[in-house]
Amino acid sequence: MTTVHERVDTFHDNDQKPVGHGRMLRKEDPRFVRGRGRYVDDIQLPGMLHLAILRAPVAHARIVGIDTSAAEASPGVKAVVTGAMLAQQGLAWMPTLSNDVQAVLATDKVRFQGQEVAFVVAEDRYAARDALELIDVEYDILDPVIDARRALEPDAPLIRDDLEGKANNHCFDWETGDEAATAAVFARADVVVSQDLVYPRVHPAPLETCGAVADFDAVDGKLRLWSTTQAPHAHRTLYAIVAGIPEHKIQVISPDIGGGFGNKVPIYPGYVCAIVASIVTGKPVKWMEDRSENLISTGFARDYIMRGEIAATRDGRILAIRTNVLADHGAFNGTAAPVKYPAGFFGVFTGSYDIEAAYCKMTAVYTNKAPGGVAYACSFRITEAVYLVERIVDCLADELGMDPAELRLKNFIRPEQFPYTTKTGWVYDSGDYEPTMRLAMEMAGYAQLRREQEEKRARGELMGIGISFFTEAVGAGPRKDMDILGLGMADGCELRVHPTGKAVVRLSVQSQGQGHETTFAQIVAEEIGIPPADIDVVHGDTDNTPFGLGTYGSRSTPVSGAAAALVARKVRDKARIIASGMLEVSVADLDWEKGAFHVKGDPGKSVTIQDIAMRAHGAGELPEGVEGGLEAQICYNPSNLTYPHGAYICVVDVDPGTAQVKVRRFIAVDDCGTRINPMIIEGQVHGGLTDGVGMALMEMIAFDEDGNCLGASLMDYLIPTALEVPDWETGFTVTPSPHHPIGAKGVGESATVGSPPAIVNAVVDALKPFGVRHADMPLTPSRVWDAMRGQARPPV
Numbered sequence: 001m002t003t004v005h006e007r008v009d010t011f012h013d014n015d016q017k018p019v020g021h022g023r024m025l026r027k028e029d030p031r032f033v034r035g036r037g038r039y040v041d042d043i044q045l046p047g048m049l050h051l052a053i054l055r056a057p058v059a060h061a062r063i064v065g066i067d068t069s070a071a072e073a074s075p076g077v078k079a080v081v082t083g084a085m086l087a088q089q090g091l092a093w094m095p096t097l098s099n100d101v102q103a104v105l106a107t108d109k110v111r112f113q114g115q116e117v118a119f120v121v122a123e124d125r126y127a128a129r130d131a132l133e134l135i136d137v138e139y140d141i142l143d144p145v146i147d148a149r150r151a152l153e154p155d156a157p158l159i160r161d162d163l164e165g166k167a168n169n170h171c172f173d174w175e176t177g178d179e180a181a182t183a184a185v186f187a188r189a190d191v192v193v194s195q196d197l198v199y200p201r202v203h204p205a206p207l208e209t210c211g212a213v214a215d216f217d218a219v220d221g222k223l224r225l226w227s228t229t230q231a232p233h234a235h236r237t238l239y240a241i242v243a244g245i246p247e248h249k250i251q252v253i254s255p256d257i258g259g260g261f262g263n264k265v266p267i268y269p270g271y272v273c274a275i276v277a278s279i280v281t282g283k284p285v286k287w288m289e290d291r292s293e294n295l296i297s298t299g300f301a302r303d304y305i306m307r308g309e310i311a312a313t314r315d316g317r318i319l320a321i322r323t324n325v326l327a328d329h330g331a332f333n334g335t336a337a338p339v340k341y342p343a344g345f346f347g348v349f350t351g352s353y354d355i356e357a358a359y360c361k362m363t364a365v366y367t368n369k370a371p372g373g374v375a376y377a378c379s380f381r382i383t384e385a386v387y388l389v390e391r392i393v394d395c396l397a398d399e400l401g402m403d404p405a406e407l408r409l410k411n412f413i414r415p416e417q418f419p420y421t422t423k424t425g426w427v428y429d430s431g432d433y434e435p436t437m438r439l440a441m442e443m444a445g446y447a448q449l450r451r452e453q454e455e456k457r458a459r460g461e462l463m464g465i466g467i468s469f470f471t472e473a474v475g476a477g478p479r480k481d482m483d484i485l486g487l488g489m490a491d492g493c494e495l496r497v498h499p500t501g502k503a504v505v506r507l508s509v510q511s512q513g514q515g516h517e518t519t520f521a522q523i524v525a526e527e528i529g530i531p532p533a534d535i536d537v538v539h540g541d542t543d544n545t546p547f548g549l550g551t552y553g554s555r556s557t558p559v560s561g562a563a564a565a566l567v568a569r570k571v572r573d574k575a576r577i578i579a580s581g582m583l584e585v586s587v588a589d590l591d592w593e594k595g596a597f598h599v600k601g602d603p604g605k606s607v608t609i610q611d612i613a614m615r616a617h618g619a620g621e622l623p624e625g626v627e628g629g630l631e632a633q634i635c636y637n638p639s640n641l642t643y644p645h646g647a648y649i650c651v652v653d654v655d656p657g658t659a660q661v662k663v664r665r666f667i668a669v670d671d672c673g674t675r676i677n678p679m680i681i682e683g684q685v686h687g688g689l690t691d692g693v694g695m696a697l698m699e700m701i702a703f704d705e706d707g708n709c710l711g712a713s714l715m716d717y718l719i720p721t722a723l724e725v726p727d728w729e730t731g732f733t734v735t736p737s738p739h740h741p742i743g744a745k746g747v748g749e750s751a752t753v754g755s756p757p758a759i760v761n762a763v764v765d766a767l768k769p770f771g772v773r774h775a776d777m778p779l780t781p782s783r784v785w786d787a788m789r790g791q792a793r794p795p796v
């Protein structure tokens with residue numbers, strides 16, 4: 001185990017460029033810091049037109065009629081398209097990533113506020129937007145269903161009457177674990193604690209909103225689509241299926257992306273509209289949503305109403321966990337999760353504990369809200385699962401009068417139990433939890449913090465200490481049981497070494513800010529010894545990269561990272577044969593040292609990888625049976641997910657007069673196995689922790705009873721800034737994944753997953769003198785104030 005507080009002043013040290021894993025500045029940053037990034041909205045094509053979307057002003061209404069004549073006559077307008085027109089082409093509906101259908105443009109009804117109703121294509125963005133005002137839609141307003149608890153009441157208005165035979169708002173049921181075994185354990189337990197918890201609807205809110213530029217060339221029949229997508233290949237296949245354009249005639253390009261966070265995984269109606277518009281007008285068409293459109297209509301996350309129950313012995317041995325979930329999926333089930341996992345990976349709600357039984361029952365419903373349930377930094381509902389278990393464990397600690405750290409330490413899965421199969425069937429590949437927890441406690445000065453808290457309590461000050469310990473399942477996934485719409489989740493990767501020893505690696509995954517241009521060059525560098533600066537990373541262009549399922553669920557490192565390491569090893573194997581010819585010894589007599597082969601016992605006799613590259617392409621004979629060139633391609637199918645873990649400790653102060661929460665300290669110890677670039681990992685963790693502060697204290701997409709979205713701008717939907725967050729204190733342990741070629745586990749979402757429960761646990765701990773056992777997120781001053789007064793807010 002390595003540790004902690006390593007403070008290398010990288011920002012002043014440009015020379016620090018490891019050949020392989022290690023701290024190094026990001027290769028992509030020179031272009032970003034100079035404002036030279038190239039995002040979708042930077043794409044300008046000759047004759048390009050602009051598209052704007054008319055959205056439903058109400059949450060639930062029948063469309064009686066649409067009059068587009070005034071809009072068509074408006075200056076600069078080239079086309080006005082409604083759902084009825086799309087229906088004639090069979091394009092009014094499209095499949096979602098979870099086997100539901102979603103309206104591209106509404107034909108019969110609108111089902112959430114902000115739903116796409118019509119679009120205008122015009123010479124510029126202003127003309128398009130102006131014309132939207134001239135479209136006259138007559139609505140027959142219907143009662144909306146906004147609260148998921150209302151959705152299944154017998155007299156609730158029916159939302160999905162488009163689905164044949166549908167008589168209610170039920171979306172799906174799902175269960176995992178063993179109900180009877182769990183009930184038996186609960187029946188004999190000394191202590192049972194239960195708690196209702198709401199994980200409110202939140203939004204990923206990336207800096208860049210969603211958009212696309214579609215360019216259909218009628219001459220060669222090729223569609224080029226620049227779009228804000230986290231999964232270019234998967235999107236291309238779907239467009240081929242929906243629009244009937246042959247797949248080789250579609251090129252999806254995902255240029256620089258200004259943050260994804262799951263928001264850019266689904267296919268949105270706007271993308272399809274842009275494609276249709278380009279085909280109809282014969283011109284390139286750009287569609288870029290604005291901030292409000294992004295916040296009200298795309299990619300919401302969470303919206304889980306949960307009841308957690310935990311059974312334990314009096315001395316603090318956790319026996320079983322049971323949970324019941326009501327999941328609000330909005331008007332269309334647009335969740336992006338592997339097909340066999342309608343509730344994502346929520347099954348990891350058993351956390352990091354060795355327990356006897358577990359059971360979850362979930363019911364998902366349709367409501368008149370935007371579709372989604374996207375995995376906003378949570379690898380498919382792991383965020384919700386971790387929140388549930390880490391909150392309920394704290395409730396148990398409270399009931400038992402036990403220290404929450406001690407309770408966790410007592411129940412951890414022990415290192416010798418790995419690989420560990422949980423009671424819901426997940427095989428945790430590896431883990432060593434106690435050292436991670438101890439390190440966080442040591443960094444925090446845990447015992448001393450508790451003393452400080454005691455002193456403060458005696459003076460009437462409200463200080464809280466919150467712990468969260470998480471295990472994530474990331475890197476979807478083994479193709480034997482994971483696919484999205486029938487597409488297996490293996491990733492291709494291709495590596496070419498040019499004659500002069502420079503290389504290009506082509507990936508199917510697509511960075512949205514994670515620094516793949518750097519870390520994937522480092523992965524290859526580590527294996528073949530070519531410096532990262534000499535390795536170009538190509539991604540985000542389906543014409544120029546091998547097939548694979550894209551970046552989300554922290555899967556790039558676990559899946560494509562493995563592919564990159566293995567393809568580099570394949571190239572190295574070939575290089576070894578060429579080297580044996582060059583050095584006139586057998587391959588067995590060669591030793592590899594990063595960047596060169598030398599003759600065993602004679603280090604003076606060696607050839608570098610650059611020499612070999614030249615020989616592979618150059619004149620002269622190659623060993624028997626060896627083809628020229630130095631390149632390889634593979635498709636990597638992971639044998640399991642990777643299971644990163646972490647221990648987080650949060651210290652808060654609550655102002656007794658204003659109920660304002662201040663996060664004073666936050667200690668995060670993460671274990672993502674082998675670390676490729678520690679600087680990038682720290683950045684990922686800092687970002688995720690900031691996300692956590694947002695969700696725990698500020699963020700919520702709320703609705704009024706008519707279904708009006710109350711979070712339609714960043715004035716209403718509060719996201720954290722540097723002012724709300726402390727100086728993060730990060731540390732790490734290293735427990736490599738046994739099945740990943742370099743032992744790396746994903747880390748991109750860890751901090752977003754792990755931090756909300758730590759913060760809520762800290763606030764609840766601070767409010768203990770008021771007898772508070774739970775309060776729902778976001779813990780805004782008004783909610784904390786109510787909790788202090790014993791008036792729990794009605795949940796969202």
Ligand code: PCD
Nearest residue numbers: 260261262375377513519552553556557676677746747748
């Ligand atoms: N061990 C290790 C791991 C990792 N790493 C690094 O780090 C990063 C990350 O990774 P991962 O974990 O693998 O992940 P990815 O796949 O790449 O990514 C994804 C993620 O990522 C994160 N982060 C970020 N960042 C930024 N900047 N931006 C963004 O957008 C974002 N997003 C978020 C999210 S949400 Mo989802 O989508 O919801 O599902 S998922 C997610 C990269 O670079 C890599 O390489 C290292 O170094 N090492």
Ligand SMILES: [Cu+]
Nearest residue numbers: 375378380381
């Ligand atoms: Cu999720």
